[in-house]
Amino acid sequence: MTVKELETLIGAKNMTPDAPGDTPVTCGYACDLLSWVMAHGAAGMAWITVQTHMNVIAVASLMEMAAVIVPEGVEMEEPTLEKARDEDITVLQTDKTAYEICAILSAHGLPGKKREG
Numbered sequence: 001m002t003v004k005e006l007e008t009l010i011g012a013k014n015m016t017p018d019a020p021g022d023t024p025v026t027c028g029y030a031c032d033l034l035s036w037v038m039a040h041g042a043a044g045m046a047w048i049t050v051q052t053h054m055n056v057i058a059v060a061s062l063m064e065m066a067a068v069i070v071p072e073g074v075e076m077e078e079p080t081l082e083k084a085r086d087e088d089i090t091v092l093q094t095d096k097t098a099y100e101i102c103a104i105l106s107a108h109g110l111p112g113k114k115r116e117g
Contacts, residue, residue, distance in 0.1 A: 012092035019090040052076040061087040
C-alpha cells in the first residue's frame with residue numbers, strides 16, 4: 001500500500017500534498033507517547049497519534065515513517081505542518097477514530113508493527 005492509497009482508504013485529507021504519495025506503507029501503529037514511538041517505531045510506518053506538536057514530525061523523520069495520521073478531526077498547528085513539508089513527511093487528517101483507522105488498515109491487510117523478541 002502507498003501513502004496515496006492509505007489516504008483514500010481512510011478518507012483522509014492530505015495536509016502535506018507535496019510529500020511523495022508513492023511512499024510504501026509497511027505497517028500501522030497507534031500511540032501518543034513519543035518516547036514509546038521512538039523506541040518502537042519503524043521505517044515505512046503509518047503512525048496514528050493525536051499529538052500535533054513539532055516533535056511528532058521530528059520522530060517521524062528520524063524513524064523514516066511513511067505518514068503521520070491525526071484522527072478525530074484533530075488539527076495540526078501550521079508550524080508543525082511546515083516542518084512536515086520541509087521533511088517530506090505526509091500528514092493525513094481524518095474524522096475517523098484511531099480505533100476505526102486501525103480496523104480499516106487491518107481489514108485491508110496492513111499489519112501492525114511486528115514485536116521483537
